[in-house]
Amino acid sequence: xxxxxxxxxxxxxxxxxxxxxxxxxxxxxxxxxxxxxxxxxxxxxxxxxxxxxxxxxxxxxxxxxxxxxxxxxxxxxxxxxxxxxxxxxxxxxxxxxxxxxxxxxxxxxxxxxxxxxxxxxxxxxxxxxxxxxxxxxxxxxxxxxxxxxxxxxxxxxxxx
Amino acid sequence: xxxxxxxxxxxxxxxxxxxxxxxxxxxxxxxxxxxxxxxxxxxxxxxxxxxxxxxxxxxxxxxxxxxxxxxxxxxxxxxxxxxxxxxxxxxxxxxxxxxxxxxxxxxxxxxxxxxxxxxxxxxxxxxxxxxxxxxxxxxxxxxxxxxxxxxxxxxxxxxx
Amino acid sequence: xxxxxxxxxxxxxxxxxxxxxxxxxxxxxxxxxxxxxxxxxxxxxxxxxxxxxxxxxxxxxxxxxxxxxxxxxxxxxxxxxxxxxxxxxxxxxxxxxxxxxxxxxxxxxxxxxxxxxxxxxxxxxxxxxxxxxxxxxxxxxxxxxxxxxxxxxxxxxxxx
Amino acid sequence: xxxxxxxxxxxxxxxxxxxxxxxxxxxxxxxxxxxxxxxxxxxxxxxxxxxxxxxxxxxxxxxxxxxxxxxxxxxxxxxxxxxxxxxxxxxxxxxxxxxxxxxxxxxxxxxxxxxxxxxxxxxxxxxxxxxxxxxxxxxxxxxxxxxxxxxxxxxxxxxx
Amino acid sequence: xxxxxxxxxxxxxxxxxxxxxxxxxxxxxxxxxxxxxxxxxxxxxxxxxxxxxxxxxxxxxxxxxxxxxxxxxxxxxxxxxxxxxxxxxxxxxxxxxxxxxxxxxxxxxxxxxxxxxxxxxxxxxxxxxxxxxxxxxxxxxxxxxxxxxxxxxxxxxxxx
Amino acid sequence: xxxxxxxxxxxxxxxxxxxxxxxxxxxxxxxxxxxxxxxxxxxxxxxxxxxxxxxxxxxxxxxxxxxxxxxxxxxxxxxxxxxxxxxxxxxxxxxxxxxxxxxxxxxxxxxxxxxxxxxxxxxxxxxxxxxxxxxxxxxxxxxxxxxxxxxxxxxxxxxx
Numbered sequence: 007x008x009x010x011x012x013x014x015x016x017x018x019x020x021x022x023x024x025x026x027x028x029x030x031x032x033x034x035x036x037x038x039x040x041x042x043x044x045x046x047x048x049x050x051x052x053x054x055x056x057x058x059x060x061x062x063x064x065x066x067x068x069x070x071x072x073x074x075x076x077x078x079x080x081x082x083x084x085x086x087x088x089x090x091x092x093x094x095x096x097x098x099x100x101x102x103x104x105x106x107x108x109x110x111x112x113x114x115x116x117x118x119x120x121x122x123x124x125x126x127x128x129x130x131x132x133x134x135x136x137x138x139x140x141x142x143x144x145x146x147x148x149x150x151x152x153x154x155x156x157x158x159x160x161x162x163x164x165x166x
Numbered sequence: 167x168x169x170x171x172x173x174x175x176x177x178x179x180x181x182x183x184x185x186x187x188x189x190x191x192x193x194x195x196x197x198x199x200x201x202x203x204x205x206x207x208x209x210x211x212x213x214x215x216x217x218x219x220x221x222x223x224x225x226x227x228x229x230x231x232x233x234x235x236x237x238x239x240x241x242x243x244x245x246x247x248x249x250x251x252x253x254x255x256x257x258x259x260x261x262x263x264x265x266x267x268x269x270x271x272x273x274x275x276x277x278x279x280x281x282x283x284x285x286x287x288x289x290x291x292x293x294x295x296x297x298x299x300x301x302x303x304x305x306x307x308x309x310x311x312x313x314x315x316x317x318x319x320x321x322x323x324x325x326x
Numbered sequence: 327x328x329x330x331x332x333x334x335x336x337x338x339x340x341x342x343x344x345x346x347x348x349x350x351x352x353x354x355x356x357x358x359x360x361x362x363x364x365x366x367x368x369x370x371x372x373x374x375x376x377x378x379x380x381x382x383x384x385x386x387x388x389x390x391x392x393x394x395x396x397x398x399x400x401x402x403x404x405x406x407x408x409x410x411x412x413x414x415x416x417x418x419x420x421x422x423x424x425x426x427x428x429x430x431x432x433x434x435x436x437x438x439x440x441x442x443x444x445x446x447x448x449x450x451x452x453x454x455x456x457x458x459x460x461x462x463x464x465x466x467x468x469x470x471x472x473x474x475x476x477x478x479x480x481x482x483x484x485x486x
Numbered sequence: 487x488x489x490x491x492x493x494x495x496x497x498x499x500x501x502x503x504x505x506x507x508x509x510x511x512x513x514x515x516x517x518x519x520x521x522x523x524x525x526x527x528x529x530x531x532x533x534x535x536x537x538x539x540x541x542x543x544x545x546x547x548x549x550x551x552x553x554x555x556x557x558x559x560x561x562x563x564x565x566x567x568x569x570x571x572x573x574x575x576x577x578x579x580x581x582x583x584x585x586x587x588x589x590x591x592x593x594x595x596x597x598x599x600x601x602x603x604x605x606x607x608x609x610x611x612x613x614x615x616x617x618x619x620x621x622x623x624x625x626x627x628x629x630x631x632x633x634x635x636x637x638x639x640x641x642x643x644x645x646x
Numbered sequence: 647x648x649x650x651x652x653x654x655x656x657x658x659x660x661x662x663x664x665x666x667x668x669x670x671x672x673x674x675x676x677x678x679x680x681x682x683x684x685x686x687x688x689x690x691x692x693x694x695x696x697x698x699x700x701x702x703x704x705x706x707x708x709x710x711x712x713x714x715x716x717x718x719x720x721x722x723x724x725x726x727x728x729x730x731x732x733x734x735x736x737x738x739x740x741x742x743x744x745x746x747x748x749x750x751x752x753x754x755x756x757x758x759x760x761x762x763x764x765x766x767x768x769x770x771x772x773x774x775x776x777x778x779x780x781x782x783x784x785x786x787x788x789x790x791x792x793x794x795x796x797x798x799x800x801x802x803x804x805x806x
Numbered sequence: 807x808x809x810x811x812x813x814x815x816x817x818x819x820x821x822x823x824x825x826x827x828x829x830x831x832x833x834x835x836x837x838x839x840x841x842x843x844x845x846x847x848x849x850x851x852x853x854x855x856x857x858x859x860x861x862x863x864x865x866x867x868x869x870x871x872x873x874x875x876x877x878x879x880x881x882x883x884x885x886x887x888x889x890x891x892x893x894x895x896x897x898x899x900x901x902x903x904x905x906x907x908x909x910x911x912x913x914x915x916x917x918x919x920x921x922x923x924x925x926x927x928x929x930x931x932x933x934x935x936x937x938x939x940x941x942x943x944x945x946x947x948x949x950x951x952x953x954x955x956x957x958x959x960x961x962x963x964x965x966x
Contacts (some may be wrong), residue, residue, distance in 0.1 A: 008513070029599055033488070033570060090513060095602070097262045101581050102897045108604040109931035114945055119509055122575070122602040124588040127447045131269035143238040145274055149857040168353070189439055193328070195412060250353060255442070258904045261421050270446040281351055282415070282442035284428040287767045292908035303878040305914055398783040417582045422737045429771035434785055451589035463558040465594055577742045607927045611749035621719040625754055648833070669919055673808070673890060730833060735922070741901050748924040759829055762895065762922040764908040 010090035010121075011083050012032035013075070015042050017049045018155045019060045020137055022129030026094040029123060031067045038086060039064065041074040050138055050162060063152035080114035092121040096130050170194035170250035170281075172245050173235070175202050177209045178315045179220045182289030186254040187220075188285060198246060199224065201234040209283055210298055223312035240274035251280040255291050257288045301313065330354035330410035330441075331403050335362050335396070337369045338475045339380045340457055342449030346414040346426060349443060351387045358406060359384065361394040370458055383472035400434035411440040415452050490514035490570035490601075491563050493555070495522050497529045498635045499540045500617055502609030506574040509603060511547045518566060520566035521554040527583040530618055530642060560594035576610050636646065650730035650761075651723050653683050653715070656688045658795045659700045660777055662769030666734040669763060671707045678726060679704070681714040690778055691801060703792035720754035731760040736770050740742035810890035810921075811835035811883050813875070815842050817849045818955045819860045820937055822929030826894040831867045838886060839864065841874040850938055850962060863952035880914035891920040897929050915957060 016023060016039070031037045041056045051059070052057060053074050061072045075082040083091060091111065093104055108120040125132075132150055141159040143148050148156060176183060176199070191197045201216045211219070213234050220232045222257060235242040241252060251271065253264055268280040285292075292310055301307050301319040308316060331351060336343060336359070351357045361376045371379070373394050384390045395402040403411060411431065413424055428440040445452075452470055461467050461479040468476060492510060496503060496519070511517045521536045531539070533554050544550045555562040563571060571591065573584055588600040605612075612630055620628050621639040628636060650668060656663060656679070671677045680698045691699070693714050700712045715722040723731060731751065733744055748760040765772075772790055781787050781799040788796060812830060816839070817825060831837045841856045851859070853874050864870045875882040883891060891911065893904055908920040925932075932950055941947050941959040948956060 033599055033601070078940065078945045080945065081943070095212065095581075095585075097265065101575075105575075105604055105897065105934065106931040106933070109607050110936055110940070111933075112606070113950070114940065119513055119603065120515070122586055122604075124600065124602075126592070127450050127589050130447050130450065131266040131273075135267070135272055136266065140238065140270070143241070145238045145240065150273070177917040181397055193439055193441070255425075257420075257905065261415075265415075265444055269447050279443065281353070282444075283439065284425055284442075286432070287770050289428050289769065290767050291913075293906070296906065296910055300878065300910070302916065303881070305878045305880065306461070310913070398780065398785045400785065401783070417585065426771040426773070426776065427739065430776055430780070433771075433790070434780065451586040451588070451593075456586065456590055460558065460590070460594065463561070465558045465560065470593070519661070577745065607930050610927050610930065611753075613746070613747040616746065616750055620718065620750070620754065625718045625720065630753070673919055673921070735901075735905075741895075745895075745924055749927050752926070759833055759923065761833070762924075763919065764905055764922075766912070767909050 008034055008090065009036045009038065009086060009087045009088040010080075010092050011038045011086060012092040013040040013042055013079050013082075015049065015134065016056050016060060017051055017134050018056060018137065018151060018158065019063055020129070020132050020151050020155075021094070022094065022132040022148070024063055024124050024152060025126045025129055026092065026123055027064055027070060028067065030092045031070050034090060034092075035069060037067075037068060037070045037092070038088065039072045040079075040082060041072070042079070043074055043076040050120050051158070055158070059152070059155050059158060062154045076084060077112065080111055080118070083118050084115055089118060091118060093120060093122050094125050096120045096125045096133075168250065169196045169198065169246060169248040170252050171198045171200050171239075171248045172252040173202055173239050173242075175209065175294065176216050177294050178207040178216060178297065178318065179223055179231060179306060180289070180292045180294060180311050180315075181309070182254065182256070182285050184312060185222055185286045185289055186252065186283055187224055187230060188227065190252045191224075191230050194250060194252075194291060195229060197227075197230045198248065199230060199232045199250070199265065200242060201232070201238075202239070203234055203236040211318070215318070217313050219312070219318060222314045240271055240278070243278050244275055249278060251278060253280060253282050254285050255282045256285045256293075268289055272289040276293050328354050328410065329356045329358065329406060329408040330412050331358045331360050331399075331406060331408045332412040333360040333362055333399050333402075335369065335454065336376050336380060337371055337454050338376060338381055338457065338471060338478065340452045340454060340471050340475075341417070341469070342445050342450070342452040344383055344412065344472060345446045345449055346412065346443055347384055347390060348387065350412045354390060354410060354412075357387075357390050357412070358408065359390060359392045360399075360402060361392070362399075363394055363396040371478070375478070379472070379475050379478060382474045398434065400431055403438050404435055409438060411438060413440060413442050414445050415442045416445045416453075449472050452483070488570065489516045489518065489566060489568040490572050491518045491520050491559075491566060491568045492572040493520040493522055493559050493562075495529065495614065496536050496540060497531055497614050498536060498613050498617065498631060498638065499543055500573065500609070500614060500631050500635075501629070502576070502612040503606050504543055504632060505606045505609055506549060506572065506603055507544055508547065510572045511550050514570060514572075515549060515574070517547075517550050517566065517591055519550060519552045520559075520562060521552070522559075523554055523556040531638070535638070539632070539635050539638060542634045558594065560591055560598070563598050564595055569598060571598060573600060573602050574605050575602045576605045576613075648674050648730065649676045649678065649726060649728040650732050651678045651680050651719075651726060651728045652732040653680040653682055653719050653722075655774065656696050656700060657690065657691055657774050658696060658777065658791060658798065659703055660769070660772045660774060660791050660795075661789070662734065662736070662765050662772040664703055664792060665730065665766045665769055666763055667704055667710060668707065670732045671710050672787060674732075675709060677707075677710045677732070678728065679710060679712045680719075680722060681712070682719070683714055683716040691798070695798070699792070699795050699798060702794045720751055720752065720758070723758050724755055729758060731758060733760060733762050734765050735762045736765045736773075808834055808890065809836045809838065809886060809888040810858070810892050811838045811840050811886060811888045812892040813840040813842055813879050813882075815849065815934065816856050816860060817851055817934050818856060818915075818937065818951060818958065819863055820932050820934060820951050820955075821949070822896070822925050822932040823928055824863055824952060825926045826892065826923055827864055827870060828867065830892045830929065831870050834890060834892075835869060837867075837870050838888065839870060840879075840882060841872070842879075843874055843876040844963060851958070855958070859952070859955050862954045878914065880911055880918070883918050884885070886917055889918060891918060893922050894925050895922045896925045896933075899911060933950045 043053045064070045224230045363373045380392045540552045683693045704710045843853045906928045
């Protein structure tokens with residue numbers, strides 16, 4: 007059974023991520039969304055919160071599992087018996103970093119393949135950082151993140 | 167009356183910025199230079215200092231106003247009744263960020279247009295960070311920043 | 327009165343071009359769409375056909391004029407008394423060419439400014455070449471070009 | 487059964503292509519290498535020759551089929567009942583074109599997904615054009631193309 | 647003695663090329679400007695004309711030799727006993743092509759090194775094609791090419 | 807005597823750096839590896855450790871000297887009587903930064919030339935940060951850094 011891992015910091019998950027998740031779950035038998043614990047220095051949401059938000063937003067996708075990892079992605083992927091890593095590509099500025107990651111991973115885990123999917127043009131400008139910046143200033147993020155994430159962001163910045 | 171806003175952190179304003187300001191002030195009826203209060207984590211100059219330096223450097227341009235803002239640029243622009251945002255483009259590394267900003271702004275303020283102007287090739291390598299790095303080590307920045315900024319940088323690093 | 331020129335080969339005009347035209351006509355008093363006669367070696371549509379198709383597609387925009395030019399853009403722009411050139415930016419691959427054009431124009435016509443607008447993300451992948459390739463193979467281009475252009479392409483390739 | 491299509495002009499197939507083919511054939515159940523008949527204006531090898539060379543070079547891969555197509559890739563993919571298109575990414579200059587292709591395909595065939603694989607860094611500089619240029623001047627291409635392609639190029643340029 | 651080769655089509659040589667030549671001649675003991683006979687399909691100037699124009703424009707540089715070559719650059723460089731290839735980098739769009747060339751050359755001639763120099767920002771937008779386009783339409787190219795090239799272009803387009 | 811400086815943070819030196827050092831030492835009479843004291847905010851290795859590791863890794867290269875500097879590179883280069891700065895280029899994301907640095911240096915030290923060498927494709931994905939990340943998680947970095955650096959990283963992270 008072909009298992010794929012979609013790693014990221016997902017702080018928080020956006021509709022751009024969700025678009026990749028939905029499309030990748032149509033390609034691979036089993037898709038693990040792997041929230042990197044240490045990805046990003048100062049996350050807005052805890053690892054547990056990030057996992058929970060993705061679980062809620064992907065509950066309509068039966069072959070999607072949400073998990074988190076610490077340490078090297080190469081080790082995590084091997085441990086899960088996965089053969090595929092999925093990454094979204096939005097723009098050229100992603101490209102060099104992703105090439106570096108894919109080639110490094112090839113060195114650390116030669117049997118694992120990284121496949122890339124282009125982000126839907128509707129979401130091409132979306133990033134978790136921009137979402138946090140807009141939400142932090144009270145801007146409207148409807149349509150940019152799943153509903154539960156929108157609510158979580160509102161709560162987070164009210165308390166903050 | 168067509169009002170345009172040229173936002174940035176301007177920490178400090180360079181001759182590259184000034185080139186964009188002069189050219190944009192020839193296109194638009196009224197041009198507001200908007201110093202972002204929170205742009206950049208650890209500014210060298212205070213918001214007030216940055217505003218003052220630009221005022222001094224643009225006093226020959228009657229249709230230029232210097233202001234500062236806090237919060238979302240989309241909100242500030244609407245509040246000022248502006249329809250245009252002006253941004254300079256220097257190099258490819260600016261492009262992706264600027265595309266992301268322009269598309270996000272289109273979502274938050276659909277009636278506002280972002281227009282880009284290419285930086286004069288003479289200033290294509292200039293950035294506020296490079297100016298601060300050179301000045302911080304006592305290097306010569308004559309011709310790279312307005313005279314008043316050169317003096318301010320000298321004072322700042324003498325005191326530092 | 328601020329006159330702007332939007333030059334291009336428009337072989338044929340797409341909905342991406344139209345989006346730029348509509349937005350630019352909201353910024354500038356008068357906008358001239360200038361079809362380059364020699365732009366592109368082997369055009370599918372004649373200069374007259376290209377002008378006609380844009381006229382039809384922009385007839386709801388009272389401050390838009392459609393014209394064609396031969397020779398240097400710098401000369402044409404001066405002759406029309408225009409101060410602004412408008413260009414759309416889609417992707418990084420456009421950037422270098424557009425930078426080169428803008429800097430060259432600055433040398434040939436120092437008082438003319440080139441301003442860039444980012445293409446709507448919906449049309450970010452659109453180009454006249456791709457439209458012709460799809461239409462040439464009988465693919466569906468509805469929503470990618472104005473209706474009159476869709477009809478013209480159908481006729482063109484039926485005859486071809 | 488998940489069928490993937492790897493389209494290209496393959497004029498001729500290189501070891502960079504072969505690396506993508508081998509890795510993609512390990513991911514997907516059935517992989518169709520689809521030689522585009524009209525891809526490239528003035529091919530060195532005929533469609534039949536290109537198909538034959540790939541067949542020879544991939545005969546150790548039981549789940550790989552070699553075919554050719556004419557017309558729109560979107561139509562070919564649908565006709566074959568494939569859900570996936572595989573593309574190799576070498577460098578940033580590939581990126582914009584591939585993004586454009588992937589987004590166009592999404593419009594023409596919404597249920598088909600394009601996935602990208604990064605070329606092995608060993609082959610990152612390889613292209614069919616460079617191979618033809620080197621071989622055309624009698625340069626050594628051992629290790630850059632499969633052995634049968636090397637022989638075919640030698641024959642082709644001896645006759646030329 | 648360290649010999650360097652600066653290859654190109656130079657159709658015609660521009661002040662951007664000349665800037666690289668002057669700077670490279672200050673670094674290397676002997677610099678050979680190598681005009682590629684087949685570089686560019688349909689050159690405006692013959693190989694002999696291109697060689698002659700560079701000779702004229704570089705006669706103040708005693709360690710510069712002007713030559714032409716046919717065939718593979720790797721073979722030419724070896725034949726001349728050169729160890730270095732010099733290339734100018736203007737913009738990101740040059741980068742991928744130059745990386746490909748440098749890595750290919752490394753494969754064909756492992757002992758030869760390619761070194762790159764950044765074009766002076768004054769000439770960053772200059773290319774031989776743009777010069778020909780401007781001159782072809784009678785535009786002013788003073789300051790963009792050496793004087794003798796300006797004269798040659800005027801003659802060429804008067805006759806044309 | 808032509809002296810060249812290869813500046814960097816080298817925290818730590820990788821086999822990609824070493825490849826540039828070996829090739830540059832074959833071009834220039836004397837090559838100074840200059841470890842920037844303040845390059846990088848929070849270095850893993852002290853300046854002294856970084857200098858020591860490079861000395862060990864380059865002891866087979868008689869014309870290579872290892873040194874460190876504080877302050878402006880332009881000042882350091884002048885003080886050493888060097889005329890050349892060597893920089894490695896890996897990917898497009900390096901390009902803009904390097905262009906900016908080279909043009910700034912040209913302004914601060916007009917007689918100094920920056921030359922770039924493309925990183926061997928084998929090491930195109932390597933960076934000191936990635937090495938530290940992999941080593942920090944206990945991953946295998948054999949073949950990516952010199953042996954003494956591998957040992958130093960193992961000790962560093964054991965103590966950490």
